[in-house]
Amino acid sequence: MHVIAAVEMSRLGIARGDRSLFQDLDARLEAGQAVALTGANGAGKTSLLRALAGFIRPAEGTVRFTDAAGAEIEAETARRRIHLLGHLDGLRPGARVRDELAFHAAWLGGGAAEAAVERLSLEPLLELEVRKLSAGQRRRVALARLVAAPRPLWLLDEPGAPLDARWRGVLAELIAEHTAAGGLALIATHEPAHGLARTLELSV
Amino acid sequence: MFGLANPQRFMAFTRPLVPLLWAAAGVLLALGAWFSFTAPEDYQQGDTVRIMFVHVPAATLGLGAYAALGVSSFFALVFRHALADAAARAAALPGAAFTLLALITGSLWGKPMWGTWWVWDARLTSVFILFLFYLGYMALRAAIDDEARAARSAAVLGLVGLINLPIVRFSVDWWNTLHQRASLIRADGPSIDGAFLPALLTMMAAYGALFLALWITGIRTEVDRRRVVAARARAAAGA
């Protein structure tokens, strides 16, 4: 098991269609770091996260994942070590919360579903259908997979947007615990209030 | 060949080529038409045999254009080259037009020969299905708004179509032999008298030149269109 210890972007450029979002991005993310990804609307925050997760092929430049010994991890292997939490929660509206949670935990390779339920206080929601949940509740179910299936690299796209103050606090705690345990996190956000030490700014 | 994959070099190389191809197509078409009308009447079919000079090359080119589309799709998919995608896209419309021409002339030919506009003969049916392949490809391109996505999905479909085409043809031939209806066209086609060969070959060459002219013009137009779109996007980004 190669744990991702660093992500290195060099001269990275991403284009959507014929429009170039950004070019020549050099950045490095290391174990234990949580970095806020900021930038104006349309600067390419979501695209950068999706490119790191392997969904978008960069127009130029490279992304390298390395383990603790500095050896390169293949992109396909690295994908199995990544959590990507986008604007959509990845929950099937007609399914029960319990089933979706069990599926996410098993599919993403974790056995800590109970801990996740407890951490995000999902117990009263378990028997409900996903469609019955509020946006904030759905986001909590989605965040539960970060706890249930431990993976070293978290790519979060405005994870706090639907959450209230209390759960934003819990989210900040989760991120802090993750990095304290040697994890990496890149978090697209408009409010640098997650207590993140560093910022990666995308400018047009 | 890969040198031409560079759009700049492709544009520079084909600029003088396009008028030549159009001229060749025009001359060959005129020559082919003259041969077609001066060729002797067929002892069985009479004058209607002349439809063959329009029909057979159209059917061949319809198939050839799909091969061009499929191979271009393969290159677009594997090497992700924009020019290959433009080539696949530009082959679709002329290919469909040739196939439709083959269907219409086949039907016109069928009326005097078979006494009906359409028979479910294996070859005609295959050409008809080829036309459906073109329709599906063009429908897919038209239905996806995001151009980059449309290009990649269309490339997958083009390649899948290329792989499936022989299978579909085989199944239709097999179906035809199974039913053994009074077949008026032999499996190897009507035997062609030597007197028809000059007309047929000239028309074949004319259609080939015409397709190349249409195809390359189409690719060039597509490359130009993308440059305009890119320039507009740059201007919008700078504004």
Place this chain on the structure above:
Amino acid sequence: MSALTQLIRREITGAWQGGGGPLMACGFLACAAVLPPLASDAGPGALVEAALPITWLALALASLLSLERLFERDLDDGSLDLLSLGPAPLEAVVLIKALAHFLANGAPLALAAPVCAVSLGAPAGAAPMILLAALIAGLGFTLTGTLGAALALGARRGGLLIAVTVLPLLIPPLIFGAAATAQAAGGGDFGPALILLIAYTLFALALTPLAGAAAVRAAQG
């Protein structure tokens, strides 16, 4: 429970519930089968010859109708991304989705097909062969249709698009399947047709995961 079993379970549940599942597909088959006799001017007896063709036409159409949401649903709610980040390659995910869809739609349709054909006037003795051919061809239809559903991701009017792109590709299994049942009904040799049908379905089994995964990746990028 292993990740793959979980995925299979989720897909089958989804296929069974989403879009009406087997009930809707079989309902469509019944509707499509009842229209030709009513549209025919020549009286009910005249369609006996056409019983098998009508059944095959209805089968092919019914197997495509419910495919529209197969991937689109996952794209809309974001779970398609999750499926790509799991332990299995996307090719395996596409195959599992196709097989689950077949279990929820193709297999029930195959069960309904002999009933449909016999009630239209096909000999009852051909029913077992109709069931067998409809099962094998149905798997071929579903696999090829799955590819169409992946290609239509992100398209406007995806359902119609799937039909236009996929129906020409369904011609071989339609021909082979229909020939096998016609031979069985007429007391002929159905062997060659059945073998060709199986060969096509195996071909689709190999092609769909590869091309389908490529199409899904195109939609995600």
